[in-house]
Amino acid sequence: MNEQIKQIAERIKEIREISGISAETxxxxxxxxGEKYMLYEEGETDIPVGLIFNISELFNVELSVLLGGDxxxxxxxxxxxxxxxxxxxxxxxxxxxxLAFNFMHKKSEPFMVTIDPNxxxxxxxxxxxxxxxxxxxxxxxxLTVIDGHEVILKEGDSIYFDSGYNHxxxxxxxxxxxxxxxxx
Numbered sequence: 001m002n003e004q005i006k007q008i009a010e011r012i013k014e015i016r017e018i019s020g021i022s023a024e025t026x027x028x029x030x031x032x033x034g035e036k037y038m039l040y041e042e043g044e045t046d047i048p049v050g051l052i053f054n055i056s057e058l059f060n061v062e063l064s065v066l067l068g069g070d071x072x073x074x075x076x077x078x079x080x081x082x083x084x085x086x087x088x089x090x091x092x093x094x095x096x097x098x099l100a101f102n103f104m105h106k107k108s109e110p111f112m113v114t115i116d117p118n119x120x121x122x123x124x125x126x127x128x129x130x131x132x133x134x135x136x137x138x139x140x141x142x143l144t145v146i147d148g149h150e151v152i153l154k155e156g157d158s159i160y161f162d163s164g165y166n167h168x169x170x171x172x173x174x175x176x177x178x179x180x181x182x183x184x
């Protein structure tokens with residue numbers, strides 16, 4: 001399994017243990033079967049970003065701490081130069097780049113997301129997480145599915161939605177998609 005996934009799993013296990021919460025209690029709080037949660041925490045399977053978001057909320061820690069291991073330090077402003085965000089390549093389908101990883105007490109999480117085309121893959125990987133999400137397509141055309149509703153977005157299009165509903169995106173026309181995702 002990907003080294004980054006193992007590191008995220010280790011950080012989650014460590015914060016859970018420091019907080020004195022059993023793995024079973026954690027699984028119950030997250031609404032995940034105990035066996036599945038243990039696979040996440042052992043780094044044996046990819047942890048959905050929505051679940052990591054829930055864990056960050058549960059322990060009142062910055063999402064970037066769980067994802068990257070460093071505490072944010074900036075309070076007034078944070079600059080992330082082109083291509084220099086915190087890279088999160090956790091799933092083959094999506095590549096995330098955190099654009100505010102070093103800013104403390106964020107009220108939203110901005111990401112640059114890249115989806116490579118995969119014409120053979122017919123099943124989408126859905127996820128959900130608390131809050132709302134704004135996506136703005138910078139490059140390409142993508143299919144966005146939210147709670148069974150299919151929407152095609154092209155360059156310059158945007159969508160705002162309740163991210164508690166299952167949602168997924170897919171690159172269309174055999175071309176890469178880049179979009180700005182802001183999770184609130």
